Amino acid sequence: MEASPPKTVSKVVESVKKPKIPPPETEKAIWTRINVILAFWAVVLLMGIPAWLYTTMIYRADLPLQEMMDWAEGKVCRPVFPLRLSVEADSIPIPEAQNLVRITQHALDDLNDFSAHHLRLLLSDSEKRNGTQSEGREQTDSEPVESILGKSEDIALSIRFRPESGISAPRADLHAYAPVLDIFYPPTQMPSASSTSSPLASFVANELQSIYTEEQASLAYLLTANNAPSQKTKILSQEFNDMLARRNTRSFKYASTYHLTFSLFTPSYVPNDWEIRSALKSYMTPLLESLSSISNFTVDSQVQLYAEMPPSMREPELDSSRKAWTMRKEDLSGFINAAEWPLSPSIGAGPTINFILYVASEERRPLLVAENGKSSWLVPQWGGMQIFNPSTSKTPAVLTKDDLRPAMHKFSEHLMSLLGVPVTPKSFPLRLSTLTRVRSAQLMFSASSTMGALARLTKTLPSIEIPDSVAKNTAETLIRLEHACRDLKDGKFHSALENARMAEAHAEKAFFEPSMVGQVYFPEEHKVAVYLPLLGPVAVPLVMAAIKEIRAYRERYQAAGAVVVAAVGP
Template sequence: MATPEVERKRGHLAALSIAAVVIILGIPLWWRTTQTYRAWLPVNQINDLAKLQLQLSVDVEVVFARGTLSPEQQKKVPLTQARHEEHKVDEDTTLRYRYDTKYRTATVMEEDALNKPSAAEADLSLHTLSESPCGSVVVYVIPESSLLLLEDVEVYIGERRTALLRIGTQMRVGKTPQQVLAHLEPRIKQVLQVMSFSHADVTAALSDRVRLSPGSKESRADSMRAFKSSPGYEITFSLLNPDPKSHNLDWDIEGAVQQYIQPLLTKLSPLANFSIDSQILYYAMLGVNPRFDSSLSAYTLNADSLAHVINPVEARLGSNAASSNPVLNFLLYVPDAKHAPLFIHDHNKQEVPSNAFHSPRWGGIMVYNVNGLYGPGDVFPVNININMAKVMGVFLAQLRLMLGVQSPAPPPGFRVEPRGSAGLAHWELDRLMWSRTVENVATATTTITSLAQLLDQIGNIVINDNIAQQVSNTVTSLQLAVAELEAGNLGFALQYSKEAILASERAFFDPSLLHLLYFPDDQKFAIYIPLFLPMCVPILLSLLKIASEVRQRRRDKKAKKD
């Protein structure tokens, strides 16, 4: 039979063994199995992208036609020339612009195209010979004797990416090539301000993410008017018939969309995907009662009351629950017989020619008056065929405005070719692509930077491999987009920027990020303490008892020695 001393040593050994197993094996195993999984993220690269240092490059080609340069001048004209510009958006963001200009003389086929009867035909022929890449600009310098331009027109901007610039014959005599180029440079710079991106466009694209200077109010107003960049848009055309008993409305919306809207959306397909639907709403009334103006013998809606028109109508439009894309609403309202005709007045009490108005980042409303009806002998309901050409002309202008398609006012001496059936010139598409690419890069950078800061501040959020992959894809796409912008490849830069913004949004809105967001450490202790405390208390007491006995034994030995 074991002695009490042996039993005591055996108990001490058992307590120490259990404590060792708990400390060496149990605690690390528990810590490992309850640890939040967090995949690796390229934090340093994300911090580098947050600086948003962009350089935009434009390829400019200046082609001299026959009769603009003498043979001696042609031999001395430089082949290439680069011009750099830097602009401050705010104290932290610097944008660099680079214009790579190439000079050459026109080929035989280009000379034949420049001999066409009109500038529009010459523009089409030049485009047929060689299609310029996205974002580039080609300026053809023609002699003063050319009949392509009118006398009061010095610069013609076509529907494509080409411009015609007239030069005087006096530049051929006694002028060096540098003097000729210096003479052309102001006009070429004006051409680039019209056909390529401008500082105002880029500033507007960054308006939600930088602090604009007081002189940039116009840029901010333009940016607030248009919808922000999105992978897709939903376009809804609605016909509002407030009084079906008075009139029976007929509109060929399908044919009108195919004729007027679809060509524009086809050209805008590199930017986003578009879906179109239409509806007819009966007994849909405006939220404001129009006032009768006896001087006009008509009802009027003032600009101050237009803001109250949208909310009641919007409740009838329905919501697009199947998609998260922005919705562009275009409403055609035909007044009832009691409030016809109905005209919209601006802030100056002047009648709006289009009889329509738009709401920024929402859509537009047009009031369609029916003239010559609602007489004493009319039989109700009156059949009304809506003139879709008139309606779509207004909606097309509003759609361009909502999507951010802006054409700056040309300088004096410029003539801009009217837009064709597509409703969008090639260089207008390029301007929009520049601003959308910059906006996508800025948005994706802001999103991924915010996500990295959030994950750094809240340590118990799970970062699974899918989120890490999306973050890495975002960083890679942003780096490629910035590199393509610097190289002047606008098409590739836009594509990479779209991939970046899609990947960043998938990572930021991943549902797995919310699983442990509201499971802080104090709740963990509340769960695990009832499990581990009953086991840990006896072990801890045994260790304290062993430590106390060891100290007592040492004191006894010391006392015997003394």
């Protein structure tokens, strides 16, 4: 028989086969662990996630999106341009003057095919004669048109009737430097107080219609291009469409300030000076002062010696019939040597308009354009060029004010073309008034379009930030647009231009807000890429601990159920 193992060995084997089972967890320990896990989750849910959402939240100020879209679609304001024309007829009896204004107004209304632009005749001294004071009042349907006269600055044109014996037909004389139209008529053509028509009234109506033909065409072209609603749309001829399209192509976009740079370039060491200050004061300053109601201007000048034409340009050719050197029209675009000539593209806040006076060399003089024989040309949306051909064989060392007179006159024409000043009528104040109305409408449409673009951007990109500055500029834009629209309806065109200018400025600030523009290129996917490596290591222990505790709870629940079943029995 084999000997039995010692008792100590059997005890060791028994202890190895049956490991010690830890004592059961007390209920207090279980609840302690559950409370710890719940505390962590409470911190995450009640503090961590709200703090994360708050710190990563994109602030979006409230914008009146529907109102902005209504402005962009032209539903809020229908631009109208009522022009008040003062009629001075001191030599005509009151009843006949009133009837003349009335039938002339009817003739004007019959000729007008563009309801957004209408002329209103006002008898200037009817209030004084009738002893009424209607200044500042608006016209009503039951009130005669000749009994209302606005403020003098709201009068677009003064019409003066002057009887003249010895003439058989009326004639008109429009002043070149004043908004005054003189009508000279034979006394026999003055209609009586009971007349319903008159050749004189028809003549005046046709004359006024011809004066404002280009303005009506410009406004109709502008309204059509911007899809602005109008009760009656003017149909433009192809000639007018082409002319207005060319004007828009060559003219600068409106700016409150333009910078004018006058440059003298010479291929040699002479001339080395020019009397530019006195020339600008005599020939350019009056024009700039007249345009100051529309835009401001800053001026500087420079002289560049040994300025050669670019080598890539074709050499001028000698025209024996003209006894002049000529350049082809297709070569003019390469005349400016931008690589060597010091021409700054932008100085200051506003756009720069360049005016270059180039002195032809003594070997190639005179230097002209082959196609038209001229010595100047316009560069669209850039400036003007003028070739200076001295009358003497030797180039003067200094260009005097008289030498610069033709160039300054040509630069003045170029400036008006680049600013979009209309060509007709011959009265310069009327042309400036037309430019004021056109620019007012352009700025209103531009600001309204910017508001629409901002509204669409806000709807399309919900993750983009909208700071308070955008909301403030948007509100200011809408207020200024309302004021500009009301000023247009009231015939206060200078005030309308100022409000439209400020509306455009605030709209640009709102749309090109730096913080908002940068947010466009930060989509939601970037947030996931940034925060996932940070939140992942934190979330995994919390989730695993919660899963483990749920499993333990299920096991305890099942064990408790088995004990109950065993105690009850089958």
